[in-house]
Amino acid sequence: MRIPPGIDGFEVCRRIRADPASAHIPVVMLTGLLDDASRVKGLEASADDYLTKPFHIIELMASIRSLLQ
């Protein structure tokens, strides 16, 4: 699996939350990192949802719809 260079998704999420101008934006993490530690890391970064690949389209859309209501 490739981890993108620069800042990872957890750090992006933390920075979104740290800026009052963007703190309210829902964040869904969709990741190939399946271990519990990564899930906890995602939730600690205040992601609204944390889905793992392979993702189910129905689950993904349900999450998005619920967060954008």
Add this chain to the structure above:
Amino acid sequence: MPEIVFDYGAIRARLDQLEREATGPARILVVEDSPVTGELLTELFEYEGYVVSEAYNGFEALAKIRPKSLTSFRLT
């Protein structure tokens, strides 16, 4: 005495429609370094009626979020 029946489903749908007209469709930012997966997610969300932007790394994502309110969607 006539019975007044409220169609709450219809009222809810009308309120949702007014809300969408007021704010426009919700926007989603897809943050994905794989072009194939990014394109798939973008097409999926556009099909569902969202307005989609894309970013290919974390810095680009933060730069795109800053000026406007977007829903961010991140894949690592």
